[in-house]
Structures are given as C-alpha cells and as structure tokens.
Amino acid sequence: xxxxxxxxxxxxxxxxxxxxxxxxxxxxxxxxxxxxxxxxxxxxxxxxxxxxxxxxxxxxxxxxxxxxxxxxxxxxxxxxxxxxxxxxxxxxxxxxxxxxxxxxxxxxxxxxxxxxxxxxxxxxxxxxxxxxxxxxxxxxxxxxxxxxxxxxxxxxxxxxxxxxxxxxxxxxxxxxxxxxxxxxxxxxxxxxxxxxxxxxxxxxxxxxxxxxxxxxxxxxxxxxxxxxxxxxxxxxxxxxxxxxxxxxxxxxxxxxxxxxxxxxxxxxxxxxxxxxxxxxxx
Numbered sequence: 001x002x003x004x005x006x007x008x009x010x011x012x013x014x015x016x017x018x019x020x021x022x023x024x025x026x027x028x029x030x031x032x033x034x035x036x037x038x039x040x041x042x043x044x045x046x047x048x049x050x051x052x053x054x055x056x057x058x059x060x061x062x063x064x065x066x067x068x069x070x071x072x073x074x075x076x077x078x079x080x081x082x083x084x085x086x087x088x089x090x091x092x093x094x095x096x097x098x099x100x101x102x103x104x105x106x107x108x109x110x111x112x113x114x115x116x117x118x119x120x121x122x123x124x125x126x127x128x129x130x131x132x133x134x135x136x137x138x139x140x141x142x143x144x145x146x147x148x149x150x151x152x153x154x155x156x157x158x159x160x161x162x163x164x165x166x167x168x169x170x171x172x173x174x175x176x177x178x179x180x181x182x183x184x185x186x187x188x189x190x191x192x193x194x195x196x197x198x199x200x201x202x203x204x205x206x207x208x209x210x211x212x213x214x215x216x217x218x219x220x221x222x223x224x225x226x227x228x229x230x231x232x233x234x235x236x237x238x239x240x241x242x243x244x245x246x247x248x249x250x251x252x253x254x255x256x257x258x259x260x261x262x263x264x265x266x267x268x269x270x271x272x273x274x275x276x277x278x279x280x281x282x
Contacts, residue, residue: 003152005152007037007051008052008158012031013033025060025073026072027060046064055157055158059076059077059156088212089115089212090116090212091116093167093170095124095125095216095218096126096127106142106146109259111149112260116159121164122218124220126251171230174213176209180258184221184222189243192242195240214259219250244257
C-alpha cells in the first residue's frame with residue numbers, strides 16, 4: 001500500500017452543497033488534506049481523486065479546480081457501493097491487549113471490514129484500560145490508526161471503537177444481536193465451518209438490523225463467572241459457541257483469528273446469500 005486508496009472528508013474539511021441537491025458540491029480541504037494533495041501528491045488543476053464521507057459511506061470523485069485556495073468539485077459515484085451497505089454489521093468483543101499488539105489487530109480489523117470493536121474487562125483480563133481521561137487519550141490515538149489504515153485500504157466507512165465495558169454489560173446491552181463465543185472448551189462447541197452453516201440457515205431478513213459479534217477471551221481463558229454471563233443469551237438462542245480445536249493461541253492470535261473468520265469467511269458467505277436472493281427476486 002504505497003499511499004491512500006481513498007481520502008476521508010473529516011471535521012477539518014469543509015463541504016458546500018450550493019444547490020442543495022448534490023449537483024454542485026465543493027470541497028475545501030483543511031490544512032492536513034491540502035498539504036497531502038498539493039505537497040505530497042503535487043496535484044494539478046484537473047487531477048481527480050476518490051473521496052468518502054466516513055459517516056455515511058458516500059463515495060465521491062473529487063476534481064481539483066483551484067490550488068490557491070485549495071478547492072475541489074465533488075461528484076457522487078453512484079455506481080460505487082461501500083461497506084456500509086452490506087449486512088449484518090460485524091463486531092468484535094475482546095479483552096484488551098498490551099502495547100503494539102492491539103494496534104496491529106486494529107489495522108487488521110479495519111481491513112477485514114469490521115464495523116465496531118468493544119473492549120471488555122473480564123475476570124482474567126491482563127490489561128484494564130482506564131475510563132475517563134485515560135481512555136479518551138487512547139481513543140484519540142486509536143482513531144488516528146483507524147483513519148490512516150482505512151484510507152490505505154480504500155475503506156469508505158469508519159470503524160467505531162466503543163468505550164470499555166464489563167463482559168456482562170456488553171452482552172446485556174446487545175441482547176438482540178448474535179454472538180460467536182470463541183471457547184477453549186470444545187465440548188458442545190461448533191467448529192467454524194459448521195457455525196457458518198448454522199448461521200446461513202436463518203432467513204436473510206433476520207440479519208437486517210443485527211450485529212454479529214465474535215467474543216474473544218483473555219489469554220488465561222474464561223473464568224466460571226465469565227461463563228455465567230452466557231446463561232441468558234444461550235437460553236435465548238443468540239450464542240453460538242465455537243472451538244478452534246486443541247490449539248493454544250496467544251491473545252493476539254486469538255483476536256486475529258476471530259477478526260479474519262468474521263470479516264473474510266462469514267460476512268462474504270452471508271453477502272453472497274443475499275445477492276442470490278435478490279437476483280431470484282429480480
């Protein structure tokens with residue numbers, strides 16, 4: 001990835017829709033984006049680049065009309081479909097990792113198309129990210145990584161990182177969603193491919209307002225009290241326990257495996273099912 005595949009339009013940039021109908025949209029880049037376009041890329045008037053609004057997933061083609069002041073004309077690329085239009089949403093519930101390990105996992109999650117990360121504090125969590133000002137400083141750094149990696153990967157939408165919660169709170173707050181609980185105890189658990197088959201049996205409409213969460217525990221495994229959090233969602237049929245066999249994974253490897261399973265295997269399978277259904281209806 002030599003440079004950004006797409007540029008995000010962020011808070012420091014100004015967009016004007018003069019006609020109010022998206023037929024005449026102008027972009028006035030802020031300092032950072034202007035510097036990148038004019039100094040790093042040495043853009044000339046008439047050069048064009050892909051842009052997106054990361055909050056809506058709208059994709060534009062921006063043509064430079066003036067270097068001083070820097071301004072571009074934006075045209076909506078109606079033929080481009082962003083990750084925002086896929087379903088269901090994809091989430092990861094995980095125990096925080098030390099140091100650079102999480103930054104690497106964060107980059108992988110962005111590229112795999114994950115929509116939201118939910119850090120949780122469980123009984124055996126090694127890292128306990130602080131709340132309040134301590135978390136705010138971390139969230140700002142993580143947001144910068146998300147922005148950089150998204151633009152390099154050509155991702156049009158912003159992945160969200162939620163504030164840390166307890167494991168019980170996280171499951172309770174999302175009672176209507178579906179959870180894939182990665183479990184070191186293989187008794188009664190599904191292997192990943194069987195889990196995909198089970199989820200594909202649900203009607204496509206079932207997923208439209210839902211998030212599928214992969215739940216990844218700490219390196220020390222789930223405690224009895226953690227497992228007690230499963231009772232209610234299991235009784236409601238919203239939890240699928242998944243085993244990766246007898247392998248023993250580090251916290252980093254377990255998180256990356258869950259990210260790749262969700263983003264590169266399960267989501268494409270459900271997306272193909274939807275496309276087939278829509279083709280049949282057409």
